[in-house]
Amino acid sequence: MAGQKIQAPKGVSEYVPPRSAAFEFVRESLINPARRAGYQLIELPVFEDTELFTRGVGESTDVVSKEMYTFLDRGDRSITLRPEGTAGVMRAVIEHGLDRGQLPAKLWYSGQFFRAERPQAGRYRQFYQVGIEAIGLDDPAIDAEVIAIADAGFKAIGLSKYRLEITSLGDAQSRAAHRIDLVKFISGMNLDEATSARAVLNPLRLFDDKRSEIKEAMAKAPLLIDYLSQASRDHFEQVNKYLDALGISYVLNPRMVRGLDYYTGTTFEFVHELLGAQSGIGGGGRYDGLMAELGGQGLSGIGFGLGVDRALLAAEAEGVINEKSFVSDLFIIPLGDAAKEMAMKIASDLRSSGKSVEVAFGDRALKGAMKGADKSGARYVIVLGDSEISSATVELKEMKTGQTSSVKIASLISAL
RNA sequence: GUGGGCGUAGCUCAGCUGGUAGAGCACUCGGUUGUGGUCCGAGAUGUCGCGGGUUCGAGCCCCGUCGCUCACCCCA
Numbered sequence: 265m266a267g268q269k270i271q272a273p274k275g276v277s278e279y280v281p282p283r284s285a286a287f288e289f290v291r292e293s294l295i296n297p298a299r300r301a302g303y304q305l306i307e308l309p310v311f312e313d314t315e316l317f318t319r320g321v322g323e324s325t326d327v328v329s330k331e332m333y334t335f336l337d338r339g340d341r342s343i344t345l346r347p348e349g350t351a352g353v354m355r356a357v358i359e360h361g362l363d364r365g366q367l368p369a370k371l372w373y374s375g376q377f378f379r380a381e382r383p384q385a386g387r388y389r390q391f392y393q394v395g396i397e398a399i400g401l402d403d404p405a406i407d408a409e410v411i412a413i414a415d416a417g418f419k420a421i422g423l424s425k426y427r428l429e430i431t432s433l434g435d436a437q438s439r440a441a442h443r444i445d446l447v448k449f450i451s452g453m454n455l456d457e458a459t460s461a462r463a464v465l466n467p468l469r470l471f472d473d474k475r476s477e478i479k480e481a482m483a484k485a486p487l488l489i490d491y492l493s494q495a496s497r498d499h500f501e502q503v504n505k506y507l508d509a510l511g512i513s514y515v516l517n518p519r520m521v522r523g524l525d526y527y528t529g530t531t532f533e534f535v536h537e538l539l540g541a542q543s544g545i546g547g548g549g550r551y552d553g554l555m556a557e558l559g560g561q562g563l564s565g566i567g568f569g570l571g572v573d574r575a576l577l578a579a580e581a582e583g584v585i586n587e588k589s590f591v592s593d594l595f596i597i598p599l600g601d602a603a604k605e606m607a608m609k610i611a612s613d614l615r616s617s618g619k620s621v622e623v624a625f626g627d628r629a630l631k632g633a634m635k636g637a638d639k640s641g642a643r644y645v646i647v648l649g650d651s652e653i654s655s656a657t658v659e660l661k662e663m664k665t666g667q668t669s670s671v672k673i674a675s676l677i678s679a680l
Numbered sequence: 681g682u683g684g685g686c687g688u689a690g691c692u693c694a695g696c697u698g699g700u701a702g703a704g705c706a707c708u709c710g711g712u713u714g715u716g717g718u719c720c721g722a723g724a725u726g727u728c729g730c731g732g733g734u735u736c737g738a739g740c741c742c743c744g745u746c747g748c749u750c751a752c753c754c755c756a
Contacts, residue, residue, distance in 0.1 A: 651714090661715070
């Protein structure tokens with residue numbers, strides 16, 4: 265019986281050669297600034313107790329209420345594929361007592377996340393994020409550093425056509441005071457059912473509506489930024505000051521809306537100009553109440569999540585991906601069985617000395633093997649046949665120039 | 681979840697008012713016996729997403745389904 269072809273599940277992003285090289289480059293570019301700032305790797309499960317997200321991210325959010333991959337495992341536990349990274353990091357910090365050492369705890373992660381949405385340009389059901397979290401420090405300087413690390417990642421990729429938007433969501437009192445006035449304002453608007461339902465869940469959502477009539481109506485709505493407490497205002501001004509000192513440009517967007525309930529205080533988003541509807545390539549902010557909500561001590565925190573898939577899309581749109589895929593130092597073409605054995609031995613020795621070496625297997629004709637060497641992008645090629653074996657000498661050919669030189673097999677390592 | 685567009689060789693696509701498939705690229709081999717990138721020649725490749733239906737006959741029409749894609753919603 266002929267096997268039916270099996271397709272990947274709907275909406276997943278996957279990266280195969282040659283594009284996987286660009287993906288790897290983008291991901292590493294986003295991670296490196298965090299490593300260089302002293303953030304340490306944290307590897308966590310991709311599935312968690314469902315309650316972690318309902319409690320941490322917030323039941324009223326779209327992410328939790330209609331986009332989670334939730335299922336019962338064989339022990340009837342409710343499990344959810346992680347839709348974001350911060351809640352899991354906070355869970356692990358509490359569980360492993362990382363908040364008992366020196367603060368802030370500075371962590372980075374990278375991996376897959378899952379959201380059961382309708383796929384679209386730059387929006388996948390399984391997608392990749394790189395993120396960092398700095399937990400246990402209220403200093404506005406850490407806010408600026410976190411933002412600077414994200415910005416450095418995008419710059420390392422070569423991106424330039426994006427903007428950084430920031431605002432402050434203030435503390436609990438700030439938000440409560442603002443909400444009263446905002447709800448009052450919205451009650452005076454004439455809204456359709458779906459929109460007002462959304463407004464009840466989170467009135468801030470209306471700031472993000474794309475319809476022009478809503479935008480116009482919301483133009484006069486009270487802004488949260490005008491309700492900030494003195495402490496929140498001071499903190500936010502300090503953040504801006506540090507960003508200025510770092511030479512990071514940003515625009516204040518008091519209408520910014522974030523989809524996760526845990527955000528407080530400093531909040532930011534990176535928006536790319538060349539992407540379609542899904543133009544956010546990264547975002548984050550403070551979450552000063554999250555740890556307590558998850559049963560830990562009441563430490564504050566700040567972090568970001570950067571979209572690797574979208575950053576790659578943005579890099580391709582800007583045409584800045586010129587990173588060649590990984591290329592070998594040497595390509596060996598063996599002719600005959602004895603040569604093949606020797607080629608494997610040479611390759612193995614050179615590899616343990618840190619050289620990257622490919623061997624042409626499969627007894628291809630020399631012409632085809634040379635073509636393979638060319639395609640591989642290897643810097644040098646040698647042909648290994650009877651005469652080379654008996655003389656212990658090979659013609660080392662530099663592919664770029666076509667020039668060859670005689671080299672003893674034993675001294676190949678120094679010739680590469 | 682709602683709506684639009686699409687689904688033909690590995691890739692990008694062509695296929696006229698229905699008559700049982702083609703191009704370019706890529707791939708393999710060859711152009712005198714062991715050295716690539718150009719050029720020339722030859723060759724292999726598809727259950728035309730899947731399942732039904734209409735028809736003497738469907739890649740082209742109809743229905744369903746799966747997937748892709750774009751937008752809404754939402755977000756990375």
